Amino acid sequence: MAIELNPYEARVIGCLLEKEVTTPDLYPLTLNSLTTAANQKSNREPVYALSEAEVLDAVESLKSKRLISDLEGFGSRVTKYQHRFCNTEFGSLQFSEQEKGIVCVMLLRGPQTPGELRTRTNRLCEFSDVGQVESVLNGMIEKGYVAQLPREPGKRESRYAHLFGTEAPTETVTPSFSSEPQQEGLTERVEALEAEVAELKALVNQLMDNQG
Helix, strand or coil: CCCCECHHHHHHHHHHHHHHHHCHHHCCEEHHHHHHHHCCCCCCCCCCCCCHHHHHHHHHHHHHCCCEEEEEECCEEEEEEEECCCCCCCCCCCCCHHHHHHHHHHHHHCCECHHHHHHHCCCCCCCCCHHHHHHHHHHHHHHCCEEECCCCCCCCCCCEEECCECCCCCCCCCCCCCCCHHHHHHHHHHHHHHHHHHHHHHHHHHHHHHHC
């Protein structure tokens, strides 16, 4: 069965995939932490300002599609959520670490170039160079998970998009900094710092939830 996600569902799944790797001690996520992750200002395009009710609506929809399960108890007084999107015994999607990293950042940030994907997956998986990213993308195209978009005028690289969405991407194209290594390095460091701050906030929320 084909998986079709609306933008909010894609954001929720992307957040769960991301936090499963980057903050395993906090995973599965509470609704509070999941909302914070969905509204992160770093590593998200577009940036949302979703309420907990809107995130819960997306969660309930994903539960009905059997793409999320919830956990209660286990030392916590609040319900926590985990994905069943891929690499579980509940579904057929099985990704390599690199494929999972690519899908995760596409769910969180929309269509991207191989250069952007290499930079933005650095906390999820490793690529030796852009050529390796392109090789993995070609394999994912053959499997029907990813599509290459037409190259835009003035751009050196084509963008790639995941095929798990019900709506065509509408966000503004993110400029590529591949020809400006100093700016690229600065952008990467700022995004990493912003992500760490967001994870610390999620940890605080998690501790408050457990104490409550």
